[in-house]
Amino acid sequence: MSDEVDRSVLPIRRPPFKGVANQTLGGSEPDWGLIGHVKPPEGAPNILLVLIDDAGFGNPGTFGGPVATPNYDRMAAEGLRYNRFHVTAMCSPTRAALLTGRNHHAVGMGGIPEFSGAFPGYSAMLPRDAAPFPKVLKENGYSTAGIGKWHLTPEGEQGPAGPFTHWPNAWGFDYYWGFLAPEAGQYDTMIAENQKFIGVQDGKDGKPFYFPEAMTDQAIDWLHGVRGHDGQKPWFLYYSTGCSHAPHHVSKEWSAKYKGRFDQGWDRLREETFERQKRLGVVPADAVLTPRNEEMPAWDSLSENSKRLFAHQMEVYAGYSENADHHVGRLLDAVEEMGELDNTVIIWIWGDNGASLEGTPTGTFNEGTMVNGLPLTDEEQMQLALKWGGLEAWGTEMMYPHYSTAWAWAGNTPFQWGKQVASHLGGTRNPMVVRWPAHITDGGGLRSQFTHVTDIGPTILEIAGIPQPAHVDGVGQQPMTGVTFTGSLTDPDAPEHHTQQYFENFGNRAMYQDGWWLSMRMPRTPWRLDPELLKRFAPGVWNPDEDPVELYYLPDDFSQANDLSASHPEKVKELQALFWEEAEKYNIKPLLAGFSPFFGILPPLGSQTTTTYYGDVQNVAPGCVPRVYNHSYTISADLHVPDDGAEGVIVADANHLGGFALFVQDGKLKHTYAFLGVFEYRQESAGELPTGDVNVQMRFAADEAKPATPGAVTLYVNGEQVGGGRMDHTVPFGFSGYSGLDVGRDNGLVVDRGYAGQAPFAFTGTVKKVVFDVAPHFDGKDELALHEHAQQAHTARGINA
């Protein structure tokens, strides 16, 4: 297909038949042009877009950080480093902006897909007038694949009933393999392939499964497949790692490389990083290192115990991050081996937001404790770390670790704050490397044009010679709000095109224009989401324009160290007003719509209170698991037990760091409830399970319908009470962000370590059906209160992603 093709309307129209069709073949003339496929413009290169998760400007060695990143170094040496590239301060918003080329609120992703809010900017529903650029590439003849973390599908749609309009295929990917969740265990990742969950996979060659390795293998296999099928067709590969988001899972082989490397602490690490950044030139010589916020402790104030534990947390994070670089390197090697490296544009962004502050000041053995609002002291964290295997286990599947807040701050050197904090560069400025040797002549060069994640789509389309379409699938398109930075690839002094940009995530906001940056930070630390704190932001209480402001002039102040707000009040007002104009234009209003459940703005009550699973339903995504939290519920299962008895899991959700399992072991009916790795509650029947057709039930009677309610468990067999016990604590928000529910087995990491050696401990009889009743005896008031809490829980679970 020639470039005369009208690419402004997608799908591209089928060319008219130019042959002749008579009544018979006699005299008919074929037109083989009908059989061809849409082709991209001549010379359109392959595109590899790499996105690292939850990492800071000062993490990779390429930008002066402590993490060895030889492959990033190599790409930078042969390409360009961009040191004023910006993202939103949150995961899903950045990904939506990245793939659509439009501001995140404009495509409904002002919040996160765990909670769909009832305002256009927060629905998490990709509008049809914002076709993602992968779809544009696909419709223009590219082969497209997305491999790795996704986190753009509304949680309630992540099941076999769909709809699938927000799954990766619908965003334009021919092939998808990865996880839809905000985060995932790297050893038992619940994998989705295209439009189906295929669950936890086995490792290769007898080795345990490890997601970074597996996703790279998948990416390489896909490339090999495409090239084997079509020797010419350009491809677009979106390779999106789970690293370096929590859980920080990596083998000791990698973390051991960093042993002792962080004993100096985060204060000194920032200074060291800053010095390297200046030497590398990624930070200007006149830049100033910003000071530590009082919310983070001075390293020297810590006990020796804390220092040692915290240092190890960072060793694991660094090893995990270097491992990600290693696997990208494997992918690059594969592309090179195919002889296509130099015809591939590589855009590698190190972090979809700044490094995560969500580990709380102590760091945590299980991020789920923070997500569920369970405050743990330094001492308790250490005790629980000891319980689950001590320092040797930090990085293994036994924990779901996240490092201390202050390590994230150090990872965001030289800036203030980090993830979630859209008002400051610590949350929004991340490294980017671009390699395209055919056009970049000053390999190793530095680019300092202000660029933004929305610019990636327009730039890729321009490189491919493909216009932004005016219509897609019959729907007129919003123009992309990003602008191309293609000019800067060849010209270090290319004019800056992205001169204005708003930033907003969960109330933290900034307005940038022509070098000026107005920071408007809500007085809320990212690791606190408690209702008491949020009261000050309630409707009628919070006036955003009364939030403290800081004003920076970035051309002279790379790191935001010199607040000019007091001396430039007129500029403050000007940018405040401009922010509200942008808010109107891009659906940012109302602020905090992503938090609306915390302020009583709720979706309609659902009517389904029972869920029935027939047969061995597996890999039910967390957002689709019956919500058993904060109230009474029952699980009833119809079984067939053979004459010689049976054992195994009847139904299980999540794992030992939060979850429940109803199972049969040693002939007895057992129930285990894992309270976030802090407590385990176990009940079992007094006698053995009978044979034949058997009904078993687990009834949880909450003391009252309230968050984290205690209550009593009673076990029944064929209607007769056979055992039970108290549970003094229950999980208020959610067990796991990624691990699913399984009937008839316990896939992945198991709930009760007592059967870990037999995992997945499949039931040896037959599970005919399992029925959850999550509202056995509510009154209307209870139901509404719990509905409100459930919506808050969705929001809380997603905010850390």
Place this chain on the structure above:
Amino acid sequence: MSDTDFDVVIAAYLIPDLAQNDFDALVGLVKDKQLTVEGVVLVTNDAGGNVTVKETGDHLGRKGLEIGGGVGLVVGLFAPPLLASVVVGAAAGALAGKFARHRVESGLAEKMGAALPPGSAGIVAIYDRGKTGTVDAALTSAVRKSVAPVDGGGTKKLKAALAEAQAGMGG
């Protein structure tokens, strides 16, 4: 206080060399006569999961090999098979204090091994109850501590106290 009133403390550590520091401090207190102990041991569980009695101290504040075959009562708590790997060698020799010659088959070693994950360490000490504050202050880097009284010098009492202290390490 009766001269047979002791407490037993079990302390667990995330970081073995911090346990060593605390062990040294504890033995130093004994040597300086600020504390009376029946015995104290430092136990490590290495990265490979091998539980070992790393060092011992006796009622005179003598450590490890300095005290030859007499390794104090507390080592006796670590009944075979653990003793096979005790670095101080023949542990069944002379024991000191009120509990001399009591080989308490407490199972403590196995339980300590279970409580101490690979790469961690623990201290067990039996000391004069009047010095609880002193001992507590010395075990500065312990992540978990559990104390139980030993009322009287009999084996049964000691076993009961150990069981109580072990129970306190759970959860």
